[in-house]
Amino acid sequence: MPVPISQMWTVASYVLKQKLSGRKRYPLVLMLEPLFRCNLTCAGCGKIQYPTDILRKNLSPEQCFHAAEECGAPMVSIPGGEPLLHPQIKEIVDGLVARKKYVYLCTNALLLKEKLDLFKPSKYLTFSVHLDGLREQHDSAVGREGAYEKAAAGIREAVNRGFRVTTNTTLFDGADAKSVRAFFDEMMGMGVEGMTLSAGYSYDKAPDQTKFLGRDKTCELFDKILSNRKKTWRFNQSALFLEFLMGKRQYKCTPWGMPTYNIFGWQKPCYLLQDGYVDTFAELIQSSEWHKCGTESGNPKCANCMVHSGYEASAVNDTFGSITGLAATLRSMLFWKHPNKAALKALDEPVERPHGELVTLTVSEQTPREEVT
Numbered sequence: 001m002p003v004p005i006s007q008m009w010t011v012a013s014y015v016l017k018q019k020l021s022g023r024k025r026y027p028l029v030l031m032l033e034p035l036f037r038c039n040l041t042c043a044g045c046g047k048i049q050y051p052t053d054i055l056r057k058n059l060s061p062e063q064c065f066h067a068a069e070e071c072g073a074p075m076v077s078i079p080g081g082e083p084l085l086h087p088q089i090k091e092i093v094d095g096l097v098a099r100k101k102y103v104y105l106c107t108n109a110l111l112l113k114e115k116l117d118l119f120k121p122s123k124y125l126t127f128s129v130h131l132d133g134l135r136e137q138h139d140s141a142v143g144r145e146g147a148y149e150k151a152a153a154g155i156r157e158a159v160n161r162g163f164r165v166t167t168n169t170t171l172f173d174g175a176d177a178k179s180v181r182a183f184f185d186e187m188m189g190m191g192v193e194g195m196t197l198s199a200g201y202s203y204d205k206a207p208d209q210t211k212f213l214g215r216d217k218t219c220e221l222f223d224k225i226l227s228n229r230k231k232t233w234r235f236n237q238s239a240l241f242l243e244f245l246m247g248k249r250q251y252k253c254t255p256w257g258m259p260t261y262n263i264f265g266w267q268k269p270c271y272l273l274q275d276g277y278v279d280t281f282a283e284l285i286q287s288s289e290w291h292k293c294g295t296e297s298g299n300p301k302c303a304n305c306m307v308h309s310g311y312e313a314s315a316v317n318d319t320f321g322s323i324t325g326l327a328a329t330l331r332s333m334l335f336w337k338h339p340n341k342a343a344l345k346a347l348d349e350p351v352e353r354p355h356g357e358l359v360t361l362t363v364s365e366q367t368p369r370e371e372v373t
C-alpha cells in the first residue's frame with residue numbers, strides 16, 4: 001500500500017465532507033513555500049531566479065501555521081527553494097505535525113543525512129526527495145556531480161531510521177523511458193514508500209527553455225513509462241492522475257486544489273502562474289480568474305500544462321466524487337499492470353538525450369545497482 005490507510009481515510013473523509021457541504025472549490029494540498037533559496041540551480045526551476053534580497057527571506061513558523069489553518073487542507077507540501085535551508089524548518093514541521101497535517105517535505109536531500117536528527121519519524125511526516133532519474137540523468141538535470149549519491153545516502157539513512165520517504169521526479173523533453181523504469185527499480189530497491197511523477201512545466205523564468213514537453217509528447221512518454229508496470233513499483237499518487245499523464249483520461253484543471261502560499265502571500269491563481277498575490281485564502285478563492293485556468297480556457301500559459309498542482313486534485317475529486325470515478329480508481333489499482341505491446345516495443349526505439357544526441361540506451365548502459373548501494 002503506497003499510502004497509509006489512515007492518510008487515505010483522512011483524505012477520503014475530507015473530500016466527502018466538502019462534497020456534502022456543497023463546497024465548490026476546496027483545497028486538498030497546501031503548497032507552502034517557506035523560502036525560495038536553494039543549494040542547487042536546476043535548469044527547469046522557476047523559483048530560484050529572484051533577486052538576492054527575496055532569496056534571503058523566510059516565512060516564519062507562525063505564518064506557516066496561519067496559512068495551514070486558514071486553508072484547512074489535510075496535506076501540506078513544503079517545496080521551495082530547499083526547505084532544509086530554512087533556519088526554523090524543525091519548528092515548522094513540528095507545528096504542522098502537531099496540527100495533524102500530512103506533511104511532504106520536498107528536498108533535494110543534499111542536507112538530509114546531516115539534518116535528520118532535527119526530526120522524529122511520524123506517519124504525518126514524509127521526506128519527498130527530488131530525484132530526476134538515475135545518477136547520470138539526475139546529476140545532469142540538477143547540474144551537480146555527486147548530487148544523486150548524496151541524495152541516495154540521505155534516503156537510505158532516513159529509511160533506516162524509520163522515516164516515510166518518497167521520491168518526486170520531473171521529466172523533461174529527451175527523458176528516456178527505459179532509464180526512468182530502471183530508476184523506479186532503483187528507488188524501490190532503496191526502500192522508498194512510493195514515487196511521484198510530474199511533467200516539467202514551461203516556466204518562463206527557467207534558465208533552459210528548450211527542455212519542456214508539449215501535451216502529446218508528455219502523454220507518449222508517460223504511456224511508455226507507465227504501461228507494462230512491474231509489480232514492485234509503488235506510486236504515491238492518484239491512480240487516475242497517472243492515467244491522465246498517460247493520455248487515457250481528460251481532466252479540467254482545478255488549481256484551487258493545491259493553493260500556494262509563500263513570502264508574497266497567496267499566489268494567484270496557481271503554483272505555476274503568478275497573476276498577483278492576496279493576503280487571505282478566502283480572497284484567493286474569490287478574486288482569482290478561474291475561468292482563465294486550464295488547457296481548455298485558451299490561456300496560452302496553460303496550453304501544455306499537465307502538472308500535478310493543477311490536475312491531481314481533479315483526479316482525486318473524480319475518485320471520491322462519483323461512483324464511476326471510484327470504480328475507475330479501483331479498476332486501475334486492480335489491473336495495475338496496464339499491458340500495452342506498442343508501448344513495450346517503443347521502449348527500444350532510439351531517444352534523444354536532453355543534449356540532443358540520438359542514442360539507444362541498453363540495459364548495460366544504465367547505472368549498475370552496486371554503484372549506488
Ligand code: SF4
Pocket residue numbers: 253254255269270271272273292293294295301302305306307309310311
Ligand atoms: S493549467 Fe492549471 S496548473 Fe497549469 S498553469 Fe494553468 S492554471 Fe496553472
